[in-house]
Amino acid sequence: MAIDFSDVCYLENPDNITLKADYKQFLLSLCSPTVIDITCPDSDQWYVITTLLHGNEPSGFIALHQWLNQRPWQNKVNLRFIICSVEAAQATPLFSHRFLPGGKDINRCFNHQENREYYLRANIIEQAIRQVSPVLVVDMHNTSGSSPAFCVSSHMTKQHLKLASFFCDNVILSHIALGALMEIDIDCPxxxxxxxxxxxxxxxxxAFDAIAILANSVDLTLSHKQAIKVIHHPMRLQLAKDTDLVFALEDKGDDGVTIIENITQFNYGVCRAGQILGWLDHMGLENLVLIDENQNNVIDDYFYFEDSRLIAACDFQIFMATTDIAIAQSDCLFYITA
Ligand SMILES: [Zn+2]
Structure with a gap:
């Protein structure tokens, strides 16, 4: 399927017929990234909510469809929803592709010099955000593995913290430049x-509660709604180039890296020093790189290799651990923060 990267559809206050009977039919009725404006005559403020940058992360889209079906809408601000990687989400089976085979992760294509294909689409999405001079932007995702909800931000102003505090208990402050949407330079959180x-x-x-909270409008000038924990300096654990990866419950002597199959359980708590997280071949820690915010490899500071085992060298927290081989290989195994 050839993609027209310059294409985008606009819907304003869509009716029930446009929304179809359920979210899957609605997804299949879309033909490109789609902007949905839900207007509010009493407000000149706009909030932007983006979703489906990753086609296999449906919660924001499902929640959006559910919210749109609960009429009458009682939004106190104008809402612009942007449904991004429609083609990837539509590929069969539905919601199984982060991006199309041979394509690019669009959430690595923002803030980039290039302006073709996925970079062009990222720029068009950014323009659709800027068009309404929003007061805030929330980009909804799912984690690749099971996990509690959390926020990620490139900046830590009071407004960012306040906004995050409406949705969850933890916000990760990340200065890692990946080309993610949250890195765009715009005058709002x-x-x-x-x-x-x-x-x-x-x-x-x-996701639904987040849309409902935003539709009701939020005041970012008040003090935090609730305490929010800020987690600093996330680092990305990645495979070294051309390294094999498997997930297993025991060492089977595979080449490259074996990560324990239940790694996603660590998304919920602290990983203690001495914890075995997997097994490595004779190349040991050279199979892995742990990239900090200064682009340094600090793998030796946080892990050690002993009797083929990959062991945590200190206490740290793990985020976004996944057992999806494709994502672990192409993006990262997980994030850690000390
Ligand atoms: Zn995502």
Missing amino acids: VITLECGGCQDIQANKV
């Missing part, structure tokens, strides 16, 4: 909301 894994039953509710 932009945060990523990770709603939890798409297999987690609470994730769709987190």
